[in-house]
Amino acid sequence: MNPTAHRPVPGFTSLRSAATCFFISLLLLYSIYSSTFIINTKHDDDNLNCPLQPLSAKQNFQRPDHNNPAPPPPPPPPRNTTPSPLEIRHVAFGxxxxxxxxxxxxxxxxxxxxxxxxxxxxxxxxxVTISEEESKKLPDIRISGNTSKFNYSNKQGRRSALRISRVVSETLRMGMKEVRWFVMGDDDTVFVVENVLRVLSKYDHNQFYYIGSSSESHVQNIFxxxxxxYGGGGFAISYPLAKELERMQDSCIQRYPGLYGSDDRIHACMAELGVPLTKEPGFHQYDVYGNLLGLLGAHPVAPLVSLHHLDVVDPIFPGLSRVEGLQRLLESVEQDSSxxxxxxxxxxxxKYWSISVSWGYVVQVMRGIISPRELEMPTRTFLNWYKRADYKGYAFNTRPVARHPCQKPFLFYLSSLTYDDKRRQIVGVYSRHNESHPYCRWKSDSPDKLNTVIVLKRSDGxxxxxSPRRDCxxxxxxxxxxxxYLWVGNCRSGEINEL
Structure with missing residues (x-):
């Protein structure tokens, strides 16, 4: 064994100790420099691109407090998302x-x-041939696209239902600017434009909406x-829904060749899109025949939006043509459309009389006391679309025409309407309709001495x-x-239609 193998070299021990101390010093300096870098990058985000400065011994370090982080930056100011009021230019009619x-x-x-x-x-x-003068009074006129490629197998209907069902999509493709709603109707549909806007203003046009109403005939609704x-009564489709409909409608039409009309094809596509009907009672299909007095004289508490099937029913004002009668009704719209x-x-x-006023149209005066619950139900002056159907064939409550000779109403139809600037009120003159009345034995006063009813009212836009409420x-x-003389207007506090 070599006795000198583990013998220490002179001066080596002191050299090793010095190296060890030097290495530890380097580690300490590295750790301080690394901490400086980390802290600077966390607290000086704005200076990330600047060279890091070494920290002096006099600077006090504070590590980031993860339990109390710095507050987030304030959110950006909210954008004004409230749409402007709905105007006529935002609605496109098809x-x-x-x-x-x-x-x-x-x-x-x-x-x-x-x-x-x-x-x-x-x-x-x-x-069709249209004169230049007449074209100024009508909408733009276009020819529908060819629908010969689509199948149609309903033996009771007509192929024209295919082209009519595409009216909304074809109107959309015209690229009108600022359109929020598409409203569809027939050529025999009359719209009250102000009330179209009032109804649609209730809904967000950025959402999917399909708005209209069903038929007056229970049998029609069952079929x-x-x-x-119902398309004749008119319906409204919001712009984004119209875009979705346009994308898929042609393929949708091909899937339903057996349907009858255009409106049930629209409904079938809406069902595929998952959009239900939003009902508004002011859209009127009027699947009835005869006299509309019972319906127009007891309109639901909702804006009148549309009238349809005007060629089928009697003129709404006796003694006037259909167009003349509608002109007179629309004169009232100019004064107070709502x-x-x-x-x-x-x-x-x-005098023991019951009086019902349908403003801008007719006043009915009846002998005896009839409850409000009865007066708000339409009298059956009209016939069902299916002539064999009785009163159970309607999709709403009705009451029979009075059979008692003393309770036949005396009718006073609107003859003129003016605005009184001084009193700031509308003056409507309703003249008695000349028709015979049966003999009545009641001793109470008879309305047969009345010739005129004057209704005073202020506009209420x-x-x-x-909330919906009848005028008093x-x-x-x-x-x-x-x-x-009658006054029609907002009810006072505590005022009711008492007997």
Whole structure:
């Protein structure tokens, strides 16, 4: 064994100790420098691109407190997402028309169309002749696209239903600017444009909405659907929903060759899109025949939006043509569109009369006291779309026409309407309709001495911004037996239609 193998070299021990101390010093310096870098990068984010400065011995370090992090930066100010009020220019009408009926039906469109204000298109199957002067009173006229590629197998219907069902999509493809809603109707549909806006203003046009109403005929709704908007009464589709419909409609139409009309094809596509019908009772299909007095005289508490099937029913004003009668009704719209044909009722307790007012249309005066619950139900002056159906064939409550000779109503139709600037009220003159009345044995006063009913009212454009409520009616004093004065307006606090 070598006795010198583990013998230490002179001076090596001191050298090793010095190296060890030097290495430890380097580690300490590295750790301090690394901590400086980390802290600077966490607290000096704005200076990330600047060279790091070494920390002096006098600087006090504080590690980041992870239990109390710095507050996040404030959120950006919210954008104004409230849409501007709905205007006429935001609505595009699509009118389905037939060339064979155009000369007659165009007169209905002229009644409500507003040149330079309303926007939309009449879609025809063939070209028609229109004078330059007449074209100024009508919407733009286009020819519908070819639908021969689509299958149609319903033996009771007509292929025209295919082109009519594409009216909304074809109107969308025209690329009108700032459109929020598409409203579809027929060439014999009359719209109250102001009330179209009032109804649609309730809904967010950025969402999917399919708005309309069902038929007055229970049988019609059974055959087709209670969940379908009937096209003649008109319906509205929001812009984003119209875009979705346009993308898939042609393929959707191919899947339903056996359907009857255009509106049930629209409904079938809406069902595929998962969008239900939002019902608004002011859209009126009027699947009825005969006299509309019972329906127009007891309108639901909702804005009147549309009237349809005007060629089928009697003229709404006796002694006038259909177009003339509608013109007179629309004169009331100019004075107070929100209140057109809104019903109110009151009682003349001294004479024992019940009075029902359909503002802008007719006043009915009846002997005896009839409860409000009965007066708000339409009388059956009209016939069901299916003539064999009885009163159970309607999709709403009705009451029979009075059979007692003493309770036949005396009718006073609107003859003129003016605005009194001094009193700031609308003065409506309703003249008695000349028709025979059966002999009555009741000893109470008879309305047969009345010739005129004058209804006073103030315009109420904001009525549909409040909760729905009927106006109240009050009988005013009169010096003449032949004239009755009525006031129609907002109900006072505690006022009711008491018997």
């Amino acid at each position: 009118i389905a028309a037939s060339s064979s009926l155009w000369n007659k039906r165009k007169e209905y469109i002229k009644l409500w169309w507003r040149p330079e204000e309303t926007r939309g298109v009449v879609w025809l199957d063939k070209k 087709f659907s209670y969940a379908m908007a 209140s057109i044909i809104q019903q109110s009722f009151c009682y003349d307790k001294d 904001d009525r549909w911004l409040r 009616c009050r009988v005013l004093p009169s010096r003449r037996v032949s004239v009755m």
